[in-house]
Amino acid sequence: MTDTVAPSITTTADELFVAPYLAPSNAYDEAFDGRGSVRLPWQAITTAMQQLGAEGMQDRHLRAQRILRDDGATYNLKSDPLSPNVWSLDIIPNVMMKAEWLKLESALQQRAKLFDLLYKDLYGEQRLLKEGVIPSEIIFSHPGFLRQCHDMPWPSEHRLTFHAVDLVRDQSGRFIATGDRTQAPSGAGYALENRTVVSRILPSLFRDSRTMRLSGFFQTVRETISQLAAHITESPRIVVLTPGAYSSTYFEQAFLANHLGYPLVQGGDLTVRNGKVWMKSLDGLSRVDVILRRVEDAFCDQAELRSDSGLGVPGLLEVARQGNVIVTNPLGSGLLETPALLAFLPDIAQCLMGEELLLPSVDSYWCGNAKQLDYVLNNLPQLIIKPAFRSQLSKSVYGHQLDKQGLADMTAAILENPIAYVAQTYIPGSHSPIWEDGALSSRPCILRTFSVASDEGYRVMPGGLARVADSRDQTIVSKNLSGSRSKDMWILSDTVEADIDVPLDNLPGAQAEAANLPSRVIENLFWFGRYAERAEMSLRLMRTIFKQLNGIDIFPTESRKVLLCAMSDISGSLPGFHDQPELLENPNDELAALVVDSQRMGSIKSNLQQMLACAEQVKEMLSADTRIILNELRDHIHSIDRAYINGLPPVPEESLDSLVTSLLAISGLNHESMLRGMDWMFQEIGRRTERAMLTANLLKNTLSEPLPSLQQQQVLESVLLSVEALISFRRRYRTRARVSYGLDLLMIDRSNPRSLIYQVEQLRKYVSELPTTDQGTLGLSPENRFIIKSLNDIQLADLDSLAQIDETSQTRHNLTELMTQVMDNLEHLTTILSDKYFDHTAGPQQLVKAKWKNNV
Structure with missing residues (x-):
């Protein structure tokens, strides 16, 4: 049976597939073979695109963007509540047949088990170091190696609850691992959001494709995390620890917390007392049993790790060592993300498992080894140079993009500190079709897969998070979630999946009814209400002033002065109109500033920005309708900015109506719909x-x-x-x-x-x-x-x-x-x-702050 079929092109709409894009010269094409024929898994996709045509595809694309925005799906790299970066999604899913997936799934399960054993060894027996399988410099020079985590107790067989792998296909279509994520793997929540959106805009195609569902994976996540604290209590309190609203992946953290049913907390919401971790809430302190963290190792504990961190919980590491709280993935697991380990991974697999790796890793060369260093220096233009010790600031350097001087500088840097560098073979990512600017084109593609520990070993999410380069000029997909466009990943089955049996929780009724919210959440909601009222009062008074100043009746000086001065007092933007006769005679510029000058404390725009900032801090608490209204409010604010760009518009009071309406809608929704x-x-x-x-x-x-x-x-x-x-x-x-x-x-x-x-x-x-x-x-x-x-x-x-x-x-x-x-x-x-009711206290700090450098 052939695995390709030639598309039938007979109508104008079918011209999408006459020659959709130039075949990549040195990379695998996901959808089309070398003859331009459609691969078997893609037949239904291409047929659906033919039926929809360019107009239908563009309509689906716009609907997807609207759904993502309404859901609050963002990948923020800035702290502007008015212009969040909406998560980028291509509506054409990547597809794979179940038979091919099952082979990959077995390899991913083996790899997750291997990294779990690797963590146990490095923080336990250290057999790999003693037998010389891994050079000790890689481990002991790594700032992510936390000696404090040695022999830390763990309640289950598997230390690594989560494991993620970045994969690319080589020219033959074989999957190759380019990196592992073991610290706080991100992307699973975005994969779920992608599935939700694509299944809504292409419902018939999704249903008829018999795509393997993701719900079983997340059910396993719930069960595994609950079992981590089974030795402590029958009804563990589980929280998701986030760096905060300005974390680039905050949407995913809030989305997962809601989907799993766990409170989303920041470091300031937790405290250590009497050898245990507690969440600060209105009802006092509530013990925390499991922390599902999204904070990197070094920032988790100001007392023993980075003293300048504002994201962690002072004393957390000591409580974890005592076994009184489970932090997952365990602290110290960031060490396993170093690309230097890939050079030794086949030997590690033989030592720890006695098995050959089913999933090959990209060819890697650690420059601390003299032989491998020599190879790297002689083949620099064909390699990717990476820091051996990953950090948020570390960047990969692609040798083929360097000029003569760049190659010389890179050589000098490697020779200065060889153990700090790793080189890898450059593998162009496979090309996948995307919908862009009303037409079909292709981009290099990368896949991140996710595994979670279970009683049977590791369960792999069927699919994962596919990403493609964001522009035609890019030939490389960033490992980070920013700077790329995501795609849903469909695993096509030939059978209908059975419904998942969801076990009943044994959560006590009293605990289920308790509104156990962190004090920070309550404080942000309190200020959300206050800023909303400030903005509404200022808007209403400003509209009244505009109506009186531009009305058909004469508005005497005395009346004008009272209202204008009241505007300054209500907004708190003083001195304003007080004791400034020239402003009273020509108030337009001052009034315009009170509307749109975000740098003016008390201005309407400033109050709205503060309100939206509070909403971002409690995104997980907001309903879908509330998020829609907040997005409309952002649009109205941008419209006001455009209307006031040259000062007051001709009918200024009407320009403010939409803002008042949005604020009233939020108030009404909260009054009618919130518990x-x-x-x-x-x-x-x-x-x-x-x-x-x-x-x-x-x-x-x-x-x-x-x-x-x-x-x-x-x-x-x-x-x-x-x-x-x-x-x-x-x-x-x-x-x-x-x-x-x-x-x-x-x-x-x-x-x-x-x-x-x-x-x-x-x-x-x-x-x-x-x-x-x-x-x-x-x-x-x-x-x-x-x-x-x-x-x-x-x-x-x-x-x-x-x-x-x-x-x-x-x-x-x-x-x-x-x-x-x-x-x-x-x-x-x-x-x-x-x-x-609100928390303002600072946590304990190190008496002596560490000064050593981590950028080795």
């Missing part, structure tokens, strides 16, 4: 506190100064308009625009959801439901005292007295004093809540 847990509670506390303080500030800065009747009415109606209460006011009081009537609606009307008393009463309700930590406190808690004091001050206020003008100061002094008192009380409230 009433502690996450929702603190977000609401943040919102209500900020709205109350801003309302009090608005009343203080707009109604305290007496004005002539016309101007007073204009200002009062402007305030009512900015809080969506003008229509209700007119219906209730007709045309009697008295200040005391306005205060009645904005201060003490419980039916108005934007009134001051409504906010404080909601705060009283929410704060009363918070966990109590002061067991020995008698009477009311400090936070309740400030809430009740504010509530009493508002309820006991005499509105006519507040509206009276003080003869001495010629202001509404009582109103100013009351609003100031309410704002102070609420500010004290936020301080107490912060001190009580």
Whole structure:
């Protein structure tokens, strides 16, 4: 039976395959053979592309990009919450028949087992070093060799829970390993996201192809991780340790944490007490049994490893040595990623397993060996030069890309420190078809596969994460996930897979119901609510100002001054319009800056950026609909930037409507869809506190100064308009625009959801439901005292007295004093809540900080 079939080209749409791209001269083509015929696994793919045509393919491409963006799938290399890098995905999957895959799977299982044995030996018996199989310089000179991990206890047979391999095909189509990932292998979550997206945009093709599913692999992950702490407890507490929201793979970490059902924590969320690791939450400290880490070895423990790390948990290594917490993959496993080991891997396999390697590695030469060094120097233009000790800053140098001077410099660098370099044969990646710019082309391709330990050995994800070069100029696919485009990897089966039997957990009901969230998550949600309210209040007041300044009625100087100065006070961008007559006469530039100047603290854009930054920190807590709205908000912000590029646009108030609508959508979604847990509670506390303080500030800065009747009415109606209460006011009081009537609606009307008393009463309700930590406190808690004091001050206020003008100061002094008192009380409230429920303490540090260099 032939493994290729010639495509039938009869229509214009079929022209995609007449000559899709030039055949690579020195590389394997995944989809087409040397005659241009379609390989057997690709028949269904090419047929589907023919049926869809260029227009249908482009539509699927755009849908995929939209889904990825809505999912928040990013690969961030910057900290800009307005322009995250959306994960790059090509909609054409890579495919492989199951028979070919099973052979590769066996080789990957053997390789994972070998690296597991290698870790055990290097941190245990060290037979490989004693027998000279591995030169000792490779290990003892490596900064990733952690002597503290020697003979560390482990509860299961397999030390390496996860193992990943980067693979390329040579010209014959044979898979060759180019590198291993053993420390915190990334990419499995992106592979799952790719599968989710591609199966949605090509549902019929995916269903009819009988593609092997990924769910079994992730079920094995759950079972394996749960069993790691079976000797400690029947219901282990498992967390995913992330470097934080600005980690380049943060989306994957959050995505996996949600998919597996584990809390996502940062180093500051954990602490070491009494020889154990604890998670700091609202309910106090909760013991952690297993840490699935995504932080590199050196940054995991400030006390014993890198003292300048802000990502780890001081004392973690000592707790792991005692066996009181399981960190996986185990600390010290970064050592196994050195490419220098590949030069000795066949001998290592014979020594530890007595077997030949089923999966060959790329030919590697360690320059610390005199014979291999001589070969490298004589063949430098045909080799890839890599640092023997991987780091985030290490880069590979391709000899064929160097000029004469570059080769001389590289030679000098190698001779200066030979043990620090490894050379590998350059293997051009196989070419895979991609969809780009409305047409079919090809790019070099690389595959990362993933294995997880199980009771039977190692289970391999059926497929993995395929990646292709991102531009036509690139002939090499980066080993890092950035700078490349990903593809879904389909393993085509001739049978339908049976459903997976998911075992029931024995998690106690009390623990299942507990909203055990890290304090950091709660704090970010609290500030998310506060920044959202700041942005909304500023937007509403700014829209009102624009309407009044550009309205058909005359807007007197006195009214203009009050509203403009109130804008400066509400935004906190001072001095602003205060004591600057020239700005009052020509306010356009200042108003434009308060909208779009992100460097201006308190500006609308600055508040929105801060809100989005808080959302990034708690991405795993946000619903799909919330992420969609946040993406729309980003689009609206970019539209505002374009509209304001030359100052205020012609109708500035209309340009802000979309931002207000997005903020209202977020608020409504949270109110209607979020479970009433502690996450929702603190977000609401943040919102209500900020709205109350801003309302009090608005009343203080707009109604305290007496004005002539016309101007007073204009200002009062402007305030009512900015809080969506003008229509209700007119219906209730007709045309009697008295200040005391306005205060009645904005201060003490419980039916108005934007009134001051409504906010404080909601705060009283929410704060009363918070966990109590002061067991020995008698009477009311400090936070309740400030809430009740504010509530009493508002309820006991005499509105006519507040509206009276003080003869001495010629202001509404009582109103100013009351609003100031309410704002102070609420500010004290936020301080107490912060001190009580949020974590601000610094962890222990090394008394003597290490100064030795790691860049050997």
